[in-house]
Amino acid sequence: MNCVLSHWELITQSQQIVENSSCSDRESTDTGVHMAGYDISDVPTVELSDSEQGLLAEIGADSVQSQLMAESIIQVTEKDEVIGPVSKISAHRDAGALHRAFSVLLFDAENRLLLQRRADDKVTFPGVWANSCCSHPLHSESELIEEDNLGVKNAAIRKMEQELGISPDSLSTDDFHFMTKMRYSARMNETWIEREVDHILVAKVDVELKPNPNEVSEVAWVTFDELEEMLIEENPQNGSIAPWFRCIAALIMTKEWWDAAGNSSALAELADDEIHDMGDVTHMLPGAEGAGLNVSVLEVKPLVEERIMNSLMASRHERLAAAMTHLIHGGGKRLRATLPWLVGKAVGDTHSGMLDVGAAIETVHNFTLVHDDIMDDDDVRRGRNAVHIEFDLPTAINAGDAMLAIAFESLVQAEGLEDKDVAPLVNRIAWMVRRVSEGQQMDIEFEDELAVSEEDYIEMIEGKTAVMFLTCAEIGARMAGADQDIIDCMADWGLAVGLCFQLMDDLIDVLSDSDVLGKPAGSDIAQGKRTLMVIHALSQPDSDDKTTLLAALGKGEDADPESIQNALIALGNLGSIDYARKRAVEYHAKAHACLDRIPQSPAMRALRELTDFQLKRIS
The missing domain is CATH 1.10.600.10 (Farnesyl Diphosphate Synthase)
Structure with missing residues (x-):
């Protein structure tokens, strides 16, 4: 069984995530690199409580994903003003906490958008299709920088290496163009929720992908029309679409974004300073469970x-x-x-x-x-x-x-x-x-x-x-x-x-x-x-x-x-x-x-x- 997306006939370029292994029967792979794959020195973390460790053990989270849940990310107000640090597990557990996030839309030379299917090992929203890279800036000096959105851009470079194996040497913060922000919440089940002010970034760079199987199970390069087809004909058996990505793709991103990819001045004209209010979009995820x-x-x-x-x-x-x-x-x-x-x-x-x-x-x-x-x-x-x-x-x-x-x-x-x-x-x-x-x-x-x-x-x-x-x-x-x-x-x-x-x-x-x-x-x-x-x-x-x-x-x-x-x-x-x-x-x-x-x-x-x-x- 091939680990890349074969349904919808969307792929003209695909990548085998793990050689000689099946998607349905694969043990989690610990990268062995300090702090879950980050080769950086300023990763702020918190010590997980016994109850938090017990919860992660109960759901079968491996050591890498457990480490990631101990990261200290940025809690924010509805206006994206920094409140202070919050552990990733606290930000996503039960009622959660509103925090800063980023979503990268990575285009290739043929103007196709990279999608990733989140690994089944992920604690939140496993197995869903999402945009090229989506994660959180850390509560660290380099990722708190507000000027020119450098903080989230630095975070994007860090996570694109950790998730997709893209060498930081092949990326620059200048490659990322800030487009807008959106605020949303999406609940997976009683325990886990996303509540984010999401910074949306566009980049057009030729890169070599070496996806981390602990983070990504499949990747796909899609055209505008192919993505439209996915949004209309979502088939949960082939993987549902992440609620935040559906918000971006269906409600915020336009065809003009695709046409402008790689053109800095054109993207700048399309960008705005708004925080798009998406509300609660839990209903966008098939099979989502509500909280009490x-x-x-x-x-x-x-x-x-x-x-x-x-x-x-x-x-x-x-x-x-x-x-x-x-x-x-x-x-x-x-x-x-x-x-x-x-x-x-x-x-x-x-x-x-x-x-x-x-x-x-x-x-x-x-x-x-x-x-x-x-x-x-x-x-x-x-x-x-x-x-x-x-x-x-x-x-x-x-x-x-x-x-x-x-x-x-x-x-x-x-x-x-x-x-x-x-x-x-x-x-x-x-x-x-x-x-x-x-x-x-x-x-x-x-x-x-x-x-x-x-x-x-x-x-x-x-x-x-x-x-x-x-x-x-x-x-x-x-x-x-x-x-x-x-x-x-x-x-x-x-x-x-x-x-x-x-x-x-x-x-x-x-x-x-x-x-x-x-x-x-x-x-x-x-x-x-x-x-x-x-x-x-x-x-x-x-x-x-x-x-x-x-x-x-x-x-x-x-x-x-x-x-x-x-x-x-x-x-x-x-x-x-x-x-x-x-x-x-x-x-x-x-x-x-x-x-x-x-x-x-x-x-x-x-x-x-x-x-x-x-x-x-x-x-």
Whole structure:
């Protein structure tokens, strides 16, 4: 069996990677050269932890690939600003870390592009077809140089020797022409992900290839038309195309790049300073596996929180900024903040504008928390003082007002939105805020009413809580380019999840202890909150348990811990806890039924787990 690409009839020049061996039955070859084939002295590395070494051993990574995962590469911001060093394994494991990368497009004298098929020994994305050479600059002096992109060019020369056996003497940094950058993420499975700001380089040089079998299993020189055929007629049995290369070949590189290869001035005219926002492109890889909810949230949570903090800290008044960020510093799951991205990833295309919108909605959510704590007379939120306690009442009210204004400022500045989409988006978020306010007002008025119906309660929590989930899901689907049926379906899903979420939140208040809640258990009873459990209990015939509940309901500070505990027991005896749980399970089932109507994708796993999230907290 020949180890070069024979299918698609693309090859006019091919190279046998390993003599006298088969592609399917070949042991990994250790080059024996220091630091996995690099004959350089400034390779920065980190010591892998026991768990990291164990993971690499578990997946069968050989010594060379394990060494490579210990390299120190460059962690960057979304704008490609250097943050500092990060180990390659940390940058690619679980949620990963955004880091700098490069992709070389190497053309020969006949204007054919070199492709490589990544070796099966590779830890990430083994066996896929990619561009000529793709890797990462190291966090080293020579590869951190920003001027004229010399750092990534030096890295390209290093890796082209290590992967393809191209002598450094046959290459110069002048041979590489920087074209543009792209930012993307692509997940292979639960454990491994690529999250890169990729610098795309073009070179046209006659070189001798001696591919390293530990890195490359096959190579191919292809014409423009042959590559187009590969992109259209991808056959996973012959090797899938790497998501990042599909982005480059199908969405960024044009025929003009091919025609200009080798012409420095022509390439310079085609180059740009943009960072093309590709979003998450996991769906481009056949057979890719999505991550669970926690990992999926962690992928983008720091990016959303950075947006939130930057917008709130922009205030010229230090005390106001501190009050606005007080609850943000207290942490949080950031489910609403990341939901537009999670939904968009499941039903269409993603881009950073979804994170901008998610950050704005999270700011609105925190504004409601600041004011809720004032209205509910709650002193503690997320285990720390409420804003009106930490600062003062006027400052808390003012901070909430300012947060709402800042949220709308952030909305209109969101990336990736066409002008025609801004007004409908702002209108929808404004509708959401109004519905939240209406729900909150109903909640306030219910405290003085005994005859609150279940229908009234559902209307109240739909406004107070569920409408945010509905809006996040609907906007995420719309921004992803989904059709109207899917947008409506995801809105229904968000509503059902939100209703389940609030019902379970009420249950958690009576079933969890104070340490878990970060506030006194049973506080809803002391405040006289008309939860579904209380509404159900009050609708029951008179009994000792009902009397016990009424003795604590709405008594505020006069309700001692013993009376609250007795009231909680009474709710159980009256069947009210079981009834609320039953209704939560019904909405949980409705949410899953919505997801059943959506085409499956790797990102659907996170939405399934989000649907189960609250239910599992007390299961």
